Amino acid sequence: MIHDPMIPFEATIRWIKKETRDTATYAMKIADRRIARAYRFQPGQFNMLSIPGIGEAPISISSAPEEEEILHTVRVAGDVTTQLSRLRPGDAVGMRGPFGTSWPLDEVEDRDLLIVAGGLGIAPLRSAIRRILHLARRRKTASCPTGKKFILYGAKTPKDILFRDEFPRYRSAFQVHLTVDKADPEESWKGEVGLIPTLMRHVSFNPLKSIVFLCGPEVMMQVFTKELTARGVPPEKIFVAMERNMNCGVGLCGHCLFGPVFVCKDGPIFRLSRIVDFWGVREI
Amino acid sequence: MSQLILWKEDLQQLFHRLQAAYRVIGPLAADGVVGLAELENLSSLPIGHRDRQGPGVYRLENVGDADIFSFVVGPDSVKRFLHPPVQHPYTFRKSRKRLHIASPRAAPQEKPLAFFALRPCDVAALKLLDKVFLESPLKDRRYQAVRDGVFLLAVNCLHPAETCFCHAMQTGPEVRDGFDLSLTELDAGFLVEIGSEKGKEILNGVPTAEATARDAAEKAAKLEASRSRMKRSVPLRALPQVLYNHLEHPRWAETAARCLGCGNCTQVCPTCFCTTAHDHVSLACLAQKEAQWCGSRVRLWDSCFSLNFARVHGGNFRTSRKARYRHWMLHKLAYWIDQFGTPGCVGCGRCITWCPVGIDVTEELEAIAASRNVP
Secondary structure, eight states, X not given: OOSOTTSOEEEEEEEEEEOSSSEEEEEEEESSHHHXXXXXXXXXXXXXXXXXXXXXXXXXXXXXXXXXXXXXXXXXXXXXXXXXXTOOTTOEEEEEEEESOOOOGGGTTTSEEEEEEEGGGHHHHHHHHHHHHHXXXXXXXXXSOOSOEEEEEEESSGGGOTTGGGHHHHTTTSEEEEEESSOOSSSOOOSEESOGGGGGGGOOOOGGGEEEEEESOHHHHHHHHXXXXXXXXXXXXXXXXXXXXXXXXXXXXXXXXXXXXXXXXXXXXXXXXHHTTTTTOTTO | OOEEEEEGGGHHHHHHHHHHHSXXXXXEEETTEEEEEEOSSGGGSOTTEEEEEETTEEEEXXXXXXXXXXXXOOSOOTHHHHSOSEEOOOXXXXXXXXXXXXXXXXXXXXXXXXEEEEOHHXXXXXHHHHHHHHSSSSOOHHHHHHHTTOEEEEXXXXXXXXXXXXXXXXXXXXXXXXXXXXXXXXXXXXXXXXXXXXXXXXXXXXXXXXXXXXXXXXXXXXXHHHHHHOOXXXXXXXXXXXXXXXXXXXXXXXXXXXXXXXXXXXXXXXXXXXXXXXXXXXGGGXXXXXXXXXXXXXXXXXXXXXXXXXXXXXXXXXXXXXXXXXXXXHIIXXXXXXXXXXXXXXXXXXXXXXXXXXXXXXXXXHHHHHXXXXX
């Protein structure tokens, strides 16, 4: 990183796409060309986005590294994200990053790949999905995963499904299964209703030769990791993306500690076996 | 390592040598406590003072002691100088379409810092802070700027306070490494050990004599007496596992019932490094038409005892005080070992002394470690 990781640089919003009632995707361009050229990220990493005067928030990158623009898919939740939702194309924000670990795409090889997302958890996984699609298109067989590939995605209601228009493209390389917690009465949802583990009955994979990328609310991930280990998936091959209060992004402020690991620096994507002793411990 | 004797009246000369090259920071009594501040001359040291410390108790008394260094540590530590309580990493000026960020160039320091009469626990604490801020892949550049060129003159502890347990943490009462010069106060003079080239160089022109076997024996006897006065013990070899095995021990709730959640322990701890940051917006720039906001980023010491420490939008990972106390103690005595290969506690006893209700971390650890059968 040529830039001091504690000091934000300027980024400009190129365009904004409203995804759902409370979530939008922001395309950013780094203003300084020298910083932009040196900026490299891997799927699963995050940036600290700041609106000076309001504050700073960790936001995962939802685009693939091959793509020109850096996308952030953000739900309105706190002060920073609310202010972000009021901005327009051309407006400037601060950015630091990229930080954290990434999805281990080089570990997939010929394993069956399960990409499991709950709600906004699809955002950092979209980066990995699009990278895989990119690799598949260019037939880079050396690095392209060759096993069965699944996307299991659950949202609250049909209206909350993110990137809905992209799923037809995903189906070219993945088996995509969707579910909603609650079907909207006015919409004619024909798909599955229920929590994400209900999707598991559609999925046939080899647990001993599989790898799982998991991102969603912590409770959902805890339930799902139990389900996976019960099926015989070793915790070494389950990867979870965690959320904690991240303030500095580089492991110096202590806010994101989860047991002995810094979520910002050692994570946010963890091999479950590394954190299994603290996984599910209340208020750790 | 050669050992020398420095006569007490020649300490002044060593001090002047230091002052010529460094900004000398040392112990200074103010407001009834020994703090750290820039020393103008040697006579401002709290000579002849003793600090009486206990759980929740600190009294500084002038006992007219002949020894110069008969006090130990107050609430202040080197942390304040290398990792200041308030920092301003950058300033910003923002209009709708543009954002200008300026990070103040580190002003060339007039002189590097020399810490005078640093205790072995604080030398150990400095080594731990180095691990946190300098051994991480993304190091803290501001810490590094101050840390480079620091001179450490350590003083071995012969009059430990009641709350001291450096012997149990194996960081004292004798400093073993990481110093430039170390002094042990004997009856007639100081036994000097040289820890670095810098230390050797500063002794140039300071009259010293070769130490004899009797001096070495006197030092050993005094340090042994000091060790025997420290009664607290820590089951170092059982860490961190003994704590990981007892995450749900009933003792956590009992301690939390006494703990006020005030965060004093984290503020006086020489190794607690957590910070938070927010934007400070000045009203002054509202007058300027083009600027929508201007201000500075402020980075402050934070405490894991504060309720908002682990808060994210829509939730808080540690709302109970029990969880916050457990988190603090686990970080000090367990997580640190996983993160940095050594406990984050140096045995200085500050958290015991400055806890308003006198919670004693060694007592808590002992209670949890003793009940090995409790799940």
